[in-house]
Amino acid sequence: MERYNKNKQDSIAQDIALKIQHGLYQAGTFLPSEHQLCDLYGSSRETVRRALSQLTELGLIQKIRGKGSLVLDLQRFSFPISGITSFQELNKTLEMHATTEVLQKKTAIIPAHLAAGRVDEGRTALHIERLRKIDRFPIVVDEDYLLNPPIKDVPDNAAANSLYAYFEKELGLDISYATKEITVETVSPRIAALLNLDNSKLAVVVRSMTYLANTTPFQLTASYHRPDRFKFIDFARRRKISFK
Amino acid sequence: MERYNKNKQDSIAQDIALKIQHGLYQAGTFLPSEHQLCDLYGSSRETVRRALSQLTELGLIQKIRGKGSLVLDLQRFSFPISGITSFQELNKTLEMHATTEVLQKKTAIIPAHLAAGRVDEGRTALHIERLRKIDRFPIVVDEDYLLNPPIKDVPDNAAANSLYAYFEKELGLDISYATKEITVETVSPRIAALLNLDNSKLAVVVRSMTYLANTTPFQLTASYHRPDRFKFIDFARRRKISFK
């Protein structure tokens, strides 16, 4: 296996995930039993089970009591786009051949529509505006606002490539969770022009706020997508917890 | 506590979730330590930890090593709409005062745009078409296709109220997971008329396929939302598993 994960359970999960992705464990078949996986990885059953529960959460397998862990059939194109994934990470795994153009990078006040209910109004942050293109066609405009602290500045090449790679690998930040909101809105003439929208000026707007493991918010983003190119794919499990 | 859950870990999770929702554990404060929760519920630490990990996954708490489990600040209006939740369940928890109109209920061939890549083309299913209104305004058209087996028929009042309640409580089905896909499309004149759309005829289309715990698919759905009323809220955690 040999992953860069420190944890035993994480590296087991990573290893099995790769074997599923590469067809070593085929959809519709069962994984080796938990006991066999214990032998295979030299670990206890609880550790194997924690690894399997990660794969269950991701939608890679379904556990069936008395039978085993069935590998689910997630076609490439239906692989979940939800979760916290950077555009560059998607670009790699989906082989989209996308390009990124940095349009702005300056300190600015966080606009009200992004700040509302998330962070103090009037607060300033490092604003980065980027245009994503696929095959020369504009697809997405990303408006990022990076909070200081914990982020003081961002080198130009990090903005052009992957902000997340810079945060995680260079700054050692522990990106943990995010809240997201998807709506459809009439956007400003500026955004409409960048995306080359028609008269309706409708775009899909994804607003998100991303947090570090210590619950510090560090990123506010509004992404404007061309509606004809937008596609959000999700895998969800029915929760046992109910409210009210 | 007293929940209808059979599991200790599930009832602990349910109990803590309700206490958070009702403000007994306030956002920004820490839960009792795992050791204290052990005493409180008379269980082992592992069981408590499994309960807490459910709450972590849901976005209700954030665990911080050395400190404790911090209750996160999920305002009512930003509570995740993702996951597998029926319209009626949302209606209850969000107090939307919605009404449902059953427009059709008959056996029909699953349309190609829904069947594509999910199920055999030309297969028939029980088709239920419903119009959801809030304050008399049409908001959503749901096109459900229920597969036989496992679903033979559906009583009229179940279609008007909650299909999920009928499936789970009456039929004893174990609804487990779903794949979803959100796009923006120009819809048919029929749907456009039902939703009272303007000339652009754009609607948000949510296509989903829902499965039982034994991996049997039982429901295909296409939901058409008025774009000006559509809002999708999600909570996501950064995954440790990477591909490629």
Next chain:
DNA sequence: TTTGACAGCTTGACTATACAAGTTGTATGA
């Protein structure tokens, strides 16, 4: 006053064990 070591708390990771419960094939008995 400031610094540093440490005790005592917290969660994280892992192990070992036990029993319950669901599935499946096989052998036994009528």
Next chain:
DNA sequence: TCATACAACTTGTATAGTCAAGCTGTCAAA
């Protein structure tokens, strides 16, 4: 032949314990 019982597998749930690692206040020494 057929049905039943059972053995041998599977996963589910819960327990108890160990050590690592992160946080915080206290107390003692400089």
